[in-house]
Amino acid sequence: MTGAQYWTEKNQIAKRRTLDNNTDQTVLDIINQIKQSGDAAIRQLTKELDDVLLPKFQVTKEEFKDAYKQVSPAFLRALTKAKNNIQQFHAKQMQQSWFTNSHSGILLGQKITPLEKVGIYVPGGKAAYPSTVLMNVIPAKIAGVESIHIATPPQANGKVNPHILVAAKEAGVDSIYKIGGAQAIAAFAYGTETVPKVQKITGPGNAFVASAKKCVYGDVAIDMIAGPSEICIVADESAPAPYIAADLLSQAEHDEAAKPICITADRTLAAAIQLEVEKQTELLSRKHIIKQALKQNGRIILVKHLNEAFTIVNDLAPEHVQLMIKEPMENLRYVNNAGAIFIGNYSPEALGDYLAGPNHTLPTNGTAAFSSPLGVYDFVKKSSIIHYDKTALLETADEIIELAMTEKLTAHAESINLRKDGRNAKSYN
Amino acid sequence: MTGAQYWTEKNQIAKRRTLDNNTDQTVLDIINQIKQSGDAAIRQLTKELDDVLLPKFQVTKEEFKDAYKQVSPAFLRALTKAKNNIQQFHAKQMQQSWFTNSHSGILLGQKITPLEKVGIYVPGGKAAYPSTVLMNVIPAKIAGVESIHIATPPQANGKVNPHILVAAKEAGVDSIYKIGGAQAIAAFAYGTETVPKVQKITGPGNAFVASAKKCVYGDVAIDMIAGPSEICIVADESAPAPYIAADLLSQAEHDEAAKPICITADRTLAAAIQLEVEKQTELLSRKHIIKQALKQNGRIILVKHLNEAFTIVNDLAPEHVQLMIKEPMENLRYVNNAGAIFIGNYSPEALGDYLAGPNHTLPTNGTAAFSSPLGVYDFVKKSSIIHYDKTALLETADEIIELAMTEKLTAHAESINLRKDGRNAKSYN
Structure with missing residues (x-):
């Protein structure tokens, strides 16, 4: 299809999964149960929903010890490598408190303070995601x-x-x-007898987790509401079709609603990718999920000129963008909306998911247009610092009073008048 | 009351205004009407709710011109002063894109890109708040x-x-x-024939605006859900009681639900503040709102030692903290949770509301424990940059494959295997 044709079905590709009313009502009920009955409600719901009766929820020291016996040295080596890379990258995101004193008698600034308690949700069930643990915990740790x-x-x-x-x-x-x-989200948001109330909840999850995060938002901070994720590979003839196909499939295996998209101006390449996708899919363990994702949202978009590709990328605002083109760094300036930008033929999404160092918790579902990767900045808050001495305040007193009176806030005006004249200026009745 | 006594009624003071179900249902209906009928729905709702029938919503050039004729030169001077101070402060918040190249063949970084379109809600009705306009527009403008x-x-x-x-x-x-x-919130979130769909909505508003912002959150970014605001003045005998009273009243005049709180270890000062509050209230135009706020949430908390005050401050996490004590800068280190910290006897809240430079859009309702003042950082988003060359990827290929296989994501593993061996490694069926 050409770029022009693409636009007619843009809405179809970009269609968002919005939470449905049934999910929301179930979630509201669960939240109210946790608020009212705390641990007892958790126990009951865990029996109902996970089919496990747990006397205690907290993992014990013995369980941690046992876990180390069950993992391979190769896993521990790979985990350590990933941990080091993630730490190194995120350490560079640390912000400093600052102040200025550019006018005598005036000090202004911003104080950075780490959050006190954070709760991280890690999906479980059939698969386990140790990478999610590292990507959420390490920035919080670095933030302090x-x-x-x-x-x-x-x-x-x-x-x-x-x-x-x-x-x-x-x-x-x-x-x-x-x-x-x-x-879990309700327990972190409101606290129970054993689960601490936290200030922020991060981490991915299914539709129920997403709905719960939206419900508790405001009472507690959250990272984002995760939705199905996207990859958008911009490719030219310099990119090997098998690599492109493999990267599209690595996105597709996440979720039936994932969006694996490639944009190219090269018709021959497009055809080769199509063939590779079909061939490689058959070798993969999650081929049923992959086929669903490909069918629903898999696209190879043929454009006339590669510069059209960036318009499409910015419109989709995908979680992952791969630039597999001759001069990727030259074209970086055209990508405005993307969670992460992978550059060149040897920087596949999987590299970023596990090990490169930048966070794999990225804005999904088109929210890269206005959201950022999870980072150290998500685990601190800022406070403004304002100091004027008497001279500095009196010099600007009349302007503050003028603005306060424009807004009809006489008590604001009076708090300045008093300092200026040492007495209440007048009655405003 | 003593610090100990305070704790027993802490929950009462800190009680949050949560949105009620009726508000939420009304708001959901309004949002659906705007989504379905766009401008026609806006026109209908504006007739119903604001009692005005508007053929066009957009302010015309002539209306702007007329406005300039209606404001005083003193207002324009004060506005310009505020604008310059706000610009100067916020310019220091501008973040730069960065990258590192600390290993040969590896480039990692973060690209900062301004949001494209932003919508700002400015409350109206009986009063007008030009300061809200400056505080929201200027950081967005500086962000680009x-x-x-x-x-x-x-x-x-x-x-x-x-x-x-x-x-x-x-x-x-x-x-x-x-x-x-x-x-207005729905129109910005989803767009209509005349109102642009934006990427982020900021600005304060009443309960309906707050509820609407929570509803559209996720489809669009929002700054925060504004609630009733707080001031917490920590004072000792070095602070003049009239100033403290005036500052408590400037908070109280905002809203019946506002929380004007003073904490001191000095019983004489406490009594003097109480007298001043009563005396000054009678002079003020908004004394009916002020009396309600004082009655509901006004407190002078007497502690035994001033260091108890900081525990209370951090627990309340107020929007505004004023340190009116002998050595305020020495005590800055103890304030963890506050939207803005005002230092000394000549830095009243009104200074920060209008003119000092830092933003007056601050986390309210206890959310300063996990949120920050509005700033330039709210109007940009970040994208991670990841580049590995072939050598760098192959060096770490085995570790990526190990982690991918642990998570049972064979397509992820395969995208690395292919680059390592130039062919599909094996079938995972």
């Missing part, structure tokens, strides 16, 4: 968060996957609770 | 936002207050729409 807690659904045997436990221990988590879904 | 739009409810005569129009023009706004309440 005092205590970091994880909630993750228990497996059928009442345990947590050992790779998650080891990743959490290595990253420096304070405690892990075997709680899944909306009940 | 391409187009900035304001929505504000029309007055009974179908016009917008001239001070708002002049402030908007001076700050560099692109267009103003005479639309109020939830309908």
